[in-house]
Amino acid sequence: MKNRTLLAYACFYLAFLYLPVLVLPIFSFNNSAFIAFPLTGFTTRWYEALADSALQQALVNSLKVGVVTALLSTLLGLLAAKAVTQYRLRGRGVALGMISLPLFIPDIVLGISLLLLLGTIGLPLSLASVVLGHLLICAPFSLAVLVARFEGFDPNLEEASADLGEDRWMTFWRVTFPLMLPGIIASLLLTFITSFDEFLVAYFLSGTQATLPVYIWSQLRFPARLPMVLALGTIILCVSVVLVVLAEKLRNQGVKKPMVGA
């Protein structure tokens, strides 16, 4: 009896989570400009309509912003994570808190403040300003992923490498980097997706160079283009799912294996 209730609850829960998401692919293949049941037939014409130059430009913009954000954020996260985990640092707690704080600031507040700041100092809005905004959002993610990775890292390993004749640079390449690699890739994937999906800050800061989410939002005003947006959404969804699964796999890899030299 109790088990039945639990099962029903679980089903409801999953349906609630995933039904709305399923609507996207279903209607993206529906042969009708109106989003309504019953379905009228199968088509791929919404996907064909994606070959649109403004859309492709937005996609390229998003990829650029995503890649640069991911690289910068992971680099910053790497340095910060090494500092807070491996050195006896004064004010470590404060530093960690300060870096994580943007996680708790609403994106809309972040977007408006950055817009005001850039306006005040006279910097034009561009993809670069979007990268700045996204860095604020993504750096805490990088830090969290990489700190977890570094915490299981025996500092004696780097000393052992030095002891065996390698300088700092070779020690980094032969020991630190391979051991951190799963964490680094996980951080790159997570921050890329976060940046790629991000709308609010990009909307405020992108100026005339729309990123993909900003472009999609602008298209929603035209009902005829809605199915095309659904097709696009379906593709993004699939790619995101693959990346997230990959990132999670990498993040957990090596957690089972002991990372310390003991």
Place this chain on the structure above:
Amino acid sequence: MSFLSVSQVSKAFGGARVVDAVDLSVERGMFFSLLGPSGCGKSTLLRMIAGFETPDHGIITIDGVAMNGVPPNLRPTNMVFQSYAIFPHLNVFDNIAYGLRKSGLSSDELRRKVEAMLATVRLEGLGARAADQLSGGQRQRVALARALVREPKVLLLDEPLGALDKRLREAMQIELRAIQRKVGITFVLVTHDQEEALSLSDRVAVMSGGRILQVASPRELYDRPNCREVADFIGEINFFHATVKEVTESSVTVNGGLLGIVALPKTNVANGITAGDHVLLAIRPEHVGIAPQGLSGTIAAATFLGERSHFHVKIPGRTEPIAVSGQAPAGESVSLEFPPEKLIALPATG
């Protein structure tokens, strides 16, 4: 100058002197141990020799070359870490070959060299084993092999056997000694286990609170400790308060309280002791004899440890029971004698 020399080396962490004006000299090919209680600065001293910590004062030289300012990767030392620090992403072979990248060996020579080292530490055939599939003893051997394969002038070992269980530790002690004899490299071992230090080493430095108390051979440390702390740290010992009455060429006469007036050979008395000084008389449990005309007391407790059995005797007028080696004789009371040639006199302070 000796092969490895440490002179007047000090190190403080945040105001606390962890290593305090230490002097050491170690000869080439020697098995040298640094023995001391936890936190006395042994690891810090070892890490300064390896180059991981910079001394605040003092000079370390190896084979006549001053090491100040030489980074760890350029020092002729290698270290076996307490945590072993085996690279988890490399297999056994690659761990051992790690430090040979710049050796200029062809890949065949490299393979032969690593295989030979695997044989030395008795890990034949385990080269392809992943680092996380090794037992504690095997990790210890990989760490040792990885350091030895570079043929350092000095091998530094920081409590290398601390993480092993008792049986394995004893087996590895014998092996470590045999390996050291075979390769002929100077070993400096840090340990807080006095039995380990005594059984392995040619010479032992006893450390406490960042200072070296005594440097001597194991036998000498045991028979002629130079202060109360060393005597206490190396095995069990009984102390009696005494006052020096007379010092002559060959002997020293003391008033030993319960022991009465005793004349000790001069060689049993620490340097610098003069008439009127307050001293401690010390005697090992195995030197306390049982004799009909001795100091009598009651048997307080007996511990059976096979060959190392001992018992404690309570003597009227003294709070500390006296430890005696061997099986307790039948009956409740026993009388003890303290052969003067086995008594040693130590300064009562310090």
